[in-house]
Amino acid sequence: MKIIISSQSELPIYAQIEEEIKNQILDGTIPEGTLLPSIRKLARETGVSVITTTRAYSDLESRGYIASQPGRGSIVLPQDNKLLREQYRKEIKEDLTHAVAAARQTGMDRQEFDSLLDSVWDS
């Protein structure tokens, strides 16, 4: 398992940890059934606060990537394709919601948004 944290990143630290672990679960680097390091160990090793790693793990848990087993720690759950698709769908929707909110905020109309989406899609 590899976790690299950047202080320059736009993402908060907990989200960076989440992303790193999630990506490694999805691409199979961390196979299902793996016991993840404890929240406190991860915090010490990466030099971030316990609250930060706790948040990362609880987010991963609520999204179905890991499960915490009392007394044992956090275990990587199997990622079946259908579930995975569903998960991605949920995340894409979330991201789009943010994008649309930002667009509304700046007074962008639907047409402009669509063309922006097209340009992103094609790039």
Added chain:
Amino acid sequence: MTLLKLLKIDIKKARWNLMILVTIPLIGLAVLSERELSWSSGIFVTLYCLFGGIVVAVVPFAAENAEEAGFLEMLPVKPGLSVISHFTFSALCIMVSGGLGLLVGLIASLAGSSPSPLYPGSLNLASLYDSAFGVALLFTAIECLLLTICRYNTLQVLQLIRILPAFVFFFGSTGLLQNMETTSAIFRILNENGLVIFIICAVSFAVLAAVSRGIAVRRGR
């Protein structure tokens, strides 16, 4: 047990000053061997030694008033215990310094001494020593009490409290001996009631220690 450990720290704090306690009797011995001895030589040496004792006796208090001593203040002990330890240290200082003085005095008397030309009555050396010990004890107790009360005062005030009583004790007592014609009344009391004076002073010492402890406990230390 804890008291002994605290006492160990007090001795550590004063370790260089403890040299004074040993040096003064040695100097006294050297001076005595050079001079013609009189009845009062031994007492003078003892008074010198007690003077040193009074100065050294309050070193643990004085060191505690210095800025960088938080480590000792934060030790896990019951409030008031360190004050008791300081008082114990003072009493030890007086005992050691007075004891060494007495020893030198004894050596001097073995070498032979002549009776006083100034004092008509018979001399009671034991009583005089008792008185000197007692008064020295009382002086240190007063110093300790003042240092407990003034612990947050400026360095100058603290120095004054440390030095002044010792000088008053020394010049007062030697003056008493040298001006026998005018002070014979006081001298007679000291000469005849030494043990009583010692007991009164020792009791006062204990009372002042209890008062100081009370002050420290009220401050939560």
Added chain:
Amino acid sequence: MDLLSVEHLSKQYKKTQKQGGFSLQNISFSVPAGYICGYVGRNGAGKTTTLNAIMHLVRPDSGEVLIDGVSFEEDPVSYRRQIGYVGDASYFPKDFTLRDIREILADFYPSFDMKNFDRLAARWELPAKPKIKTYSRGMKVKLMFASVLARDTKILILDEATNGLDPMMRNELLAMLQEYVEDGNHSILFSTHNMEDLQDIADYIFFIEEGRKVFFQAKDELLEEYLLVRGGLSDLTPELTGRLTGIQKNEFGFSALYPVAENCVPPAGLLSEKPTVDEIIVHMLRQMRETV
């Protein structure tokens, strides 16, 4: 379970009251087991007074401090044994040596581990014979840390303790602090006027200004509450000015905190980024000064 809880702590200093009035007013907070809390504020804001009150070096006018549920009055000996305190200046008697300190620690703290102490002293190259007053500032700090880390404590109270340490040592120390809380049974309260070092490892931040609490919250929450925005002076519309906290202007532009609300992003054209704890505090202080 809270290892440290400070309840309604108040302290008024008579002397300085005339000169402008310093006091600690009704400070309450707690640090749960296994977490690190930063106590942040300007010089003279009341940080050291709070820490000294916890250490019982200063007597508060009112309020109570509990260490692992026990007050000093209930059990002064165990209260003090549970705390490891490192001050901003050496608190050892100047004429003592490392050996003296070691002996005293062994006498008074049953949990003191002499081997561990010697190991730390050797690693940090602390000489045993010279008097502590000949130590450099960094060495004094190291000795303080060695003396608290070599025994069992529940909580470390650190008063500007990383001052005077070189970056290497600082780094090593931060790792040791994290190791200390790793088992979830120890906590740390550290005061600082500069969060740079501790920004990453702190779980909670208490911000004090002029003896009063400004906020006490989880650091991650705090960091998510604001964005740091920068822009040209012409971007500062009255509407925007109203939203911003602690606007700091210079000839060519401004920076300020933008409170992040649900689905609400700063206007286009502004540069926005994640603030550091220090940046949040600087802008908040600016805001407070302006509203006075």
